[in-house]
Ligand SMILES: Nc1ncnc2c1ncn2[C@@H]1O[C@H](COP(=O)(O)OP(=O)(O)OP(=O)(O)O)[C@@H](O)[C@H]1O
């Protein structure tokens with residue numbers, strides 16, 4: 001395992017009477033993507049909020065245990081909270097651009113931290129927008145309000161804004177759940193690139209996203225960490241029955257297939273369009289199996305289907321070239 005960046009010892013969190021996190025001990029490696037997965041209410045967001053101490057803003061919360069970032073105890077009274085927060089960027093579920101221009105959104109943080117010179121700020125803004133994968137789309141309208149950007153662009157702007165204060169760690173709480181498939185893909189691509197330089201912790205309820213992104217996985221269940229390990233081990237051979245059930249529930253559901261379409265030989269997005277047409281003629285609750293052989297379609301078709309509100313039950317490679325994707329029509 002690579003070097004530890006965030007070390008959590010025996011973390012317990014109580015909201016009034018509710019024991020939300022129970023004896024969590026885990027090491028989060030540096031410059032890797034760690035995904036926190038698990039059903040709603042299991043404590044994923046709570047765990048992130050402990051890492052940047054946003055948890056302190058919650059009324060009636062109590063926590064015990066220890067979190068060390070770079071060997072510094074972040075719960076220690078002597079630790080400077082501003083220093084800690086500066087190390088951690090946060091990408092929330094819904095983009096939250098500041099009510100100012102695109103440029104100012106990114107320049108805001110560095111300016112607060114004392115960067116005044118225009119030429120240096122310009123360079124900083126450009127660099128962060130490039131890293132967030134947004135520069136080409138906004139370079140000619142840096143002075144226009146951030147609110148005019150699409151939701152997906154706003155999310156990348158928030159990523160750029162976070163990067164501008166030079167964090168070491170990026171915490172993401174379901175960063176793509178409000179986004180369309182193309183914007184989700186953009187964010188995922190940026191996160192994969194950022195892994196070279198940052199430690200990333202991403203909360204996702206989307207197991208397909210976890211598979212696409214994660215190097216390490218933490219599975220929380222009712223406040224307990226029931227599994228932790230390298231992503232390929234956890235997904236291929238989970239040790240805990242509850243993890244197996246969670247993954248199987250998403251993947252290997254033994255379902256009756258109502259319709260099969262073969263889109264082999266077609267490239268994405270055509271397979272997606274054919275699948276959409278097929279679903280359109282089906283009833284809610286029916287299942288469609290799509291066979292694809294285009295590697296892009298393996299991730300894009302499920303992502304698009306989820307964005308359309310359908311449920312992806314299974315994505316499975318059946319031979320060297322072919323994949324099956326099983327979709328349940330939801331609306
Ligand atoms: N401010 C709060 N006050 C009281 N209880 C809370 C508060 N925030 C969270 N909880 C409770 O703590 C538990 C864990 O919540 P948390 O938000 O961490 O879950 P989660 O895994 O992020 O869920 P989701 O997938 O729905 O976002 C839940 O039972 C939740 O109801």
Ligand SMILES: [Mg+2]
Nearest residue numbers: 044045046173
């Ligand atoms: Mg949450």
